[in-house]
Structure formats: C-alpha cells, structure tokens
Amino acid sequence: MLRKTIFWLVVALILVYMTIPAAVVLMTSVSPSELLEFPPSGFSLRWYGRALGYDDFQAAFVNGLIVTAIASTTALLIGSGFAYLVDRYRFPGRGALEGILASPLIIPHFTTGLGFLLLGSRLGLAQSYVLVAAAHVMLVLPFVTRSVYVSLRNLDPNLERSAANLGASPWRVLRRVTMPLMVPGMVGGWIVAAILSFTEFTASLYVTAYRTQTLPVAMYTYIREYTDPTIAAISALLILVTIVVVILADRFLGLRRILSIDRS
C-alpha cells in the first residue's frame, strides 16, 4: 500500500512538472500587469485584446491557415496514395521511396528548412506560399502515411474481393469499399498533419518571408522584441484549442488506439 502511494505521488509530481509551463502561461495571460507577477495581482483580458488586435498576428494567423490547409491536404492525398501502394504492391525502388518519404522524421528541421530555402531561391519562389507549403508537406507526410497505412492493414481484404467478384470496377471498389474504411486513418492523419503544420517553427523560420510568415514565426519575432504577456494570451488560446482537439480525437478516433497504447 505504502509502495503504491509513493508510486502515485511520484507520478503526480512528474505530471506537475509537465503541466506547470501551461499553467503558468494561463496564469500570466490574465494578469493585468505588463511585468511578470506570481500570483497575478488581478484579472484582466487586456493581453487577449492586444494579441487578437495585433496586425502581424492577424496576418500570420491567416498565412498559417493557408499554408496548413494546402500542406495537410496535399500530404493527405500523396500520403494516402503512397500508403495504398506500400500496402498492396511490390515494385523496384519501393524501399528507397519509403525511406526518403519517412526521412523527414529524423532529418533536422533546420536542414530541411535550409534545403527548401536554397532550392526555393534558386527557383525564384523565395517569397511564396508554395515554398512554405512544399516544406510543410514533406514534414507532415510521414505522419499521414503512417496513419493511413495502419488503417489499411486492419482492413479485411475479403470485403474488397467480394465487391470485385460481384462485378465492381477497381475504381468503384476503391471509392465505395476501400476509401470509406480508410476514413478514420485519413481523418486522424489529416488532423495530426494540420496541427503539426500550423505549429511548425524551425523549418518555417527558414522558408517564410515577412509576407508569408506563419503564426509561430510571428510569435518568435514578438518574443525577441517585447516582454509583455501578449504571447501568453496567444499561447493560452493555442493550449486550450489543443486540449479540446486531443480530448475529441481520443474520444472519437481512439487516440490511444492510433498510438497503440491500449491494452486490448
């Protein structure tokens, strides 16, 4: 019993360490003072007002949405197709292609960012959304591919076979049988891709220009110039949205199953 109590106490302390930063951000975001004070001397939403009204953040938020929409959707299309190929077909160069498309997981983001920056400026794309989106597609692609691949693996091939035997064309089988069964994997992969793209910072710092900067880049610039809690307000909003998304994903998509940490 004592051992159990100590164990849970240790776990609780570790979780406090993990959550303290978020708690401090929430606390600071409602502080009325420009200087840091703990605990806050009052309650105020002025930093939320400033954050939401700040031109650079508004523009960066819109840029972020544009890049995220293009990147996660492109990655979803390419990744789903590739997951289907890997699951169904053997072809020369398959392993190499798989390796290249999974490599962004281990290649440092600044290496990827620098590479796309050099490539982009050579092609005259330095100030464009295309460049930012292309880098993001590559960075989130492994997550989409993985997610779709897992749901394809769990799919009963007999369903497709019977549809084909009953005379359905390959396209019809794909659209009416395979795709609907892939939806959970595709939605899960798309959500993860969108979150990762929207919050990606290091590579974005290299491939964005002022005109195309995404929210994390704008936040970074602000942190280096000002010390007031405006960033705390934005961070608080992002943390709250993330918590809601994680809870919803866990509830409806079975996050634990996607991460395969459930017992069954």
Add this chain to the structure above:
Amino acid sequence: MRRRPFFLTFLVPSILIAVIFLAALGNVLQYSFRAFIPGSLDVGGFTLENFSRLAKPIYFWVLVDTFVISLATAVFTLLLSYPVAYALVRTRSNGLRTLLVVLSITPLFTGEIVRTYAWMLVLGSDGFLNTMLRSWGLITRPIPLMYTELGVIIALVQFSMPVMIILLATAISHIDRDYEKAAANLGAAPAKVFWTVTLPLSMPGIVSGTVVIFAWTMSAFSTPQLIGGGKVLMISNLVYLQGLSSFNFPFAAVLSLIALLAAIGSLAAMRPFTLRLERKAALH
C-alpha cells in the same frame, strides 16, 4: 500479369515529392562545397574550406555541447517518463487513463514556440519558479536558470516526454502479464517482479525511446535559441547564426549536414542493438 489498378496514379505524386525533397537536400550538399563570398548571397567555386573550418575549437565545442545536452536530455526524459507510461498502461480506472493521456500527450501538439515561451515564464529570474522559491523563503537571490544549460535541459526534457511516454507505453502494453503473474506466484515480491520481469521486457521501448529522443534533441532549435539566449549554443543555433544572420550559406550547409549525419548515425549505431532486443523480446 496481375492488374495493378491505380499503381501509376498513386506512384507519380509520391515520386514527385520525393524528387523535390532530394533536390532540396541536394542543394544543402552542393552549397557545402561552395566558397562563401562575404557580403554576397552568391557563392563562389568549389572548395573544401567550409569543412576545414569545423576544426576550429569554437565550433568543435558546440558539437560537444550539442552531444552532451542531447544525451542528458535523453536520460532524464527516460527516467521521468517511465513511471508515467507505467501508470498509463496499468491503471484500471478509465477516467484516470484519459487524464494521463491528455496531460502527457497535449504538450506534443502545442508547438515549440508556445512550449519554449512557457518555460521562459517559469525559469526567468522574475519567473514563476524563482518567485515561488523566494516567497517560501528557500532562496534569497534568484537561481540562474535562463541562459544556462540546466535551464535548456529542463525545458527539453519536458518537450521530449510525450514521445518517450508513447514509445514506453506501447512497449509496456505489449508485455504478456502472464510472465509477471508467474513470477509473483513463484514468490517474487512486487519490486522483484518489476526489476526482473517487467523492466527487461520493456527494454525495446526503453532503447528506441532513448535513441529517438537523443536524435531529436540533437536538432532542437527554439529552446536553446530562446532559453539559451546565445549563451548556450547547439548546432541548430550555429546554423541559424551562419545562415540567416551572416548569410554564410555554405558554412550553414556544412553544419546542417553534420547535424543530419549525427542524427542518422546515432540511429544507425543503435540499430543492431534494437534488433537484438526485438528478437529477444519476440523469443519470450
């Protein structure tokens, strides 16, 4: 010949994006062999000078620091993540498990700027930690945590924990409980069951988690950049300084390549070890 519906339709886009990516990386490789012309964005002819610059002590020590910080982060992340992963898998309460999942996974998705900024609020000399310790009378002068390696590691460990917890929880959830029951039936105390059965069987997760976090931390950028504040330099910060501040793209390219090789190298070095562990685990 079996029909292969959609083969080309799906293959072409995948190959296209792979080629674009290789072209981007190819540019890094090519720039690393080009001469830097100060004051110009253009590069000169082929040279090996960028690589020989690495031998300078200042750059060499940055590489060493990067290695030490990454190793320390990986070890501490493992120590702190194991109890959480264990609790997550083994608790019988569904509500508690959801709480643990949300608390331990959410930091993964808030993005590095939010997480780093949050730690700046905690670690600063007027930050949360120092203020609390002072008001409790435990310290009189603030402990320096911002702009120190310790501060950088404290933040990096917290960032790395979600991934480590996922990998460990996966490994722990795949352990066949019958082994533990058998050991307990044979009279082993719970602690002995844990140290001689559970822990060794979760080795695959422990090894792959530690390697992944090590490789990851080698390329961490925003934490050493903002919490290190120029006082703690990792390869990533040097790449940024050389590339985006001095516009010395050739040397930035060399450093990026080194970081890339270090990441791949550490994963490859661990490969035989992980394979052996996986085989061992499969035999059990």
